[in-house]
Amino acid sequence: MGNFLAGKVIAVTGAGRGIGRAVALVAAAQGAAVVVNDHGVALDGREPASEVGESVAREIAAAGGRAVAVADDISTMAGGQRVVDVALAEYGRLDGVVCAAGILRERMLFNMTEEEWDPVLATHLKGTFTVFRAASAVMRRQRSGTLIGVTSGSHQGSVSQANYSAAKGGVVSLVRSAALGLHKYGVTANAVAPVARTRMSANVPTELKEIGEPEDVAALVVYLLSDRAREITGQVYTIAGPKIALWAQPREVRAGYAEGAWTPERIAEFLPGTVGADPMPLLSLLERRDGHG
Numbered sequence: 001m002g003n004f005l006a007g008k009v010i011a012v013t014g015a016g017r018g019i020g021r022a023v024a025l026v027a028a029a030q031g032a033a034v035v036v037n038d039h040g041v042a043l044d045g046r047e048p049a050s051e052v053g054e055s056v057a058r059e060i061a062a063a064g065g066r067a068v069a070v071a072d073d074i075s076t077m078a079g080g081q082r083v084v085d086v087a088l089a090e091y092g093r094l095d096g097v098v099c100a101a102g103i104l105r106e107r108m109l110f111n112m113t114e115e116e117w118d119p120v121l122a123t124h125l126k127g128t129f130t131v132f133r134a135a136s137a138v139m140r141r142q143r144s145g146t147l148i149g150v151t152s153g154s155h156q157g158s159v160s161q162a163n164y165s166a167a168k169g170g171v172v173s174l175v176r177s178a179a180l181g182l183h184k185y186g187v188t189a190n191a192v193a194p195v196a197r198t199r200m201s202a203n204v205p206t207e208l209k210e211i212g213e214p215e216d217v218a219a220l221v222v223y224l225l226s227d228r229a230r231e232i233t234g235q236v237y238t239i240a241g242p243k244i245a246l247w248a249q250p251r252e253v254r255a256g257y258a259e260g261a262w263t264p265e266r267i268a269e270f271l272p273g274t275v276g277a278d279p280m281p282l283l284s285l286l287e288r289r290d291g292h293g
């Protein structure tokens with residue numbers, strides 16, 4: 001056992017399987033008391049069962065660590081609040097949350113139904129909000145804490161998972177808002193975009209060239225939760241096996257200014273040559289793959 005998180009209390013959503021499970025196990029092995037949240041659903045979010053979270057909590061206890069399971073659905077305000085309340089009731093404080101609960105409902109945009117859109121947004125984006133909301137109120141009082149959102153490289157866009165991509169883009173903006181809003185209270189917020197072998201990545205439509213294990217992701221998350229990363233906030237890191245990468249902050253690429261009012265005609269003359277467009281890396285990839293580029 002290491003001591004990266006000695007004395008800390010960490011809550012992890014989606015901790016019954018995959019990346020969340022690895023984060024919970026490594027956090028406990030590094031000295032944290034862990035709230036293991038998992039609603040125990042199928043990949044599409046259906047058929048909840050509580051057993052997966054409980055079995056991870058038992059695994060942690062069997063290895064000599066401290067853990068408690070919470071089977072609530074974090075896409076509800078009550079579920080997010082309960083994850084935080086259990087941390088306080090069991091361990092008296094909360095030093096970090098990691099929002100790794102996730103589901104997939106893949107469909108092309110032109111065929112996507114409300115039943116495919118809403119639960120995906122509710123699990124990833126609202127499910128990060130509910131936990132961040134409840135945790136940040138505690139951390140603001142404590143004047144310390146770390147919020148970790150789980151995004152994806154597909155926040156850049158996705159051919160057949162517009163719901164998932166939109167939710168993951170939302171997670172990035174939520175994390176940056178948390179970093180800004182909580183900075184003066186000593187609370188940090190960062191996002192991790194993992195690529196790891198789980199039941200979810202087994203269902204990704206494109207072949208993943210760079211991929212690792214959930215334990216690689218857990219190592220980065222545990223570092224970000226630790227005091228060694230106290231100065232890091234508002235960042236997005238990819239971890240894919242041996243690779244760690246930093247995503248750029250959104251920024252304006254080029255600007256131009258009008259003299260007088262804009263009209264569509266003036267913009268048509270001005271924009272292409274002066275401001276132009278910023279090529280989408282994923283679109284270029286698609287064009288190369290499909291042979292149009």
Ligand SMILES: NC(=O)c1ccc[n+]([C@@H]2O[C@H](COP(=O)([O-])OP(=O)(O)OC[C@H]3O[C@@H](n4cnc5c(N)ncnc54)[C@H](O)[C@@H]3O)[C@@H](O)[C@H]2O)c1
Pocket residue numbers: 013014015016017018019020037038039040041042043045052072073074075099100101102103123124127150151152153193194195196197198199200201
């Ligand atoms: N695996 C990858 O390569 C990859 C890539 C990019 C992003 N991610 C993200 O990482 C996170 C973890 O994914 P994973 O690959 O470990 O998937 P996974 O399916 O193995 O685990 C997700 C867990 O979340 C739980 N869950 C789902 N809805 C929930 C809810 N409402 N409340 C509580 N728990 C709920 C599930 O029961 C499941 O155990 C997700 O946010 C996913 O989008 C994963």
